[in-house]
Amino acid sequence: MATVLDRPARFSSTRPHGISEAEWATRVDLAAFYRVAAIHDYDDFLYTHITARVPGPDAHFLINPFGLAFDEITASSLVKVDIDGNVIGENEYGINYAGYVIHSAIHGAREDAHWIAHFHTRDGMGASAHKEGLLPLSQRALYIIPRLGYHDYEGVALNLDERERLVADIGDKQYLLLRNHGTLAVGRTPGEAWGAIYQLEEACSAQVAALAGGRDNVLLAPAEAQEEALRQLSQRPAAALAAQGTKPHNQLVWEAVLRRVRRASPGFDT
DSSP, X not given: OOOOTTOOSOOOSOOOTTOOHHHHHHHHHHHHHXXXXXXXXXXXTTOOEEEEEOSSSSOEEEEOOBTOOGGGOOTTTOEEEETTSOEESOOSSBOOXXXXXXXXXXXXXXXXXXXXXXXXXXXXXXXXXXXXOSOSOSHHHHXXXXXXXXXXXXXXXXXXXXXXXHHHHHTTXXXXXXXXXXXXXXXXXXXXXHHHHHHHHHHHHHHHHHHTTOGGGOOOOOHHHHHHXXXXXXXXXXXXXXXXXXXXXXXXXXXXXXXXXXXXXXXXXX
């Protein structure tokens, strides 16, 4: 039986007829991802997207229905689409085509990109518009910078040929700053993807706050300290972020997300 790598015990919610257990587990996790994004104010009303690949041989992924806010999304309301943008099954809502263009590009090109989060937060957009990109101003930024790509703004992502450049610009990296647009992160599991987009968003917020005093007043991390931090995090990335234990770091992250969402935004798993 297929399982999600960092998923804790199953929810007790009723699985609709015609949806496999593996797909339903993915739907529940994706709905929780949308809810925790709303809790952290990472949503942009109706206009950004988180997607998850549906387990199985088909190139299908799940995306938010255009018309529902992040804190309204449930497992059953998510829309399943194929790599060509065709909606699979019936749904009263459509999807945001720009979201399809961006996410289908990366899902189609990256086998490891099971989960993709793309946001338009104020600080994420602010950092994406900074000429120097993400600066080594915080510990978070030091870990992200070597794993960060940049994609120049080309207008609203409605042109299918932009997908080639998106794929080239992210390459094999985990993070992408879409210039004048926002943030994006990928992961193999929901815990990995949430941890990545959270770290990127918080690094952008730290940069925007630091630059409020002007670029000349900003203290960059010393070069030697940057190198040491990278060495430490590259050797033991999970242990550097969490105490040693029996559970992987990404599982701890996702279990914490689910506990918080159950408390603050129940009903996502319906």
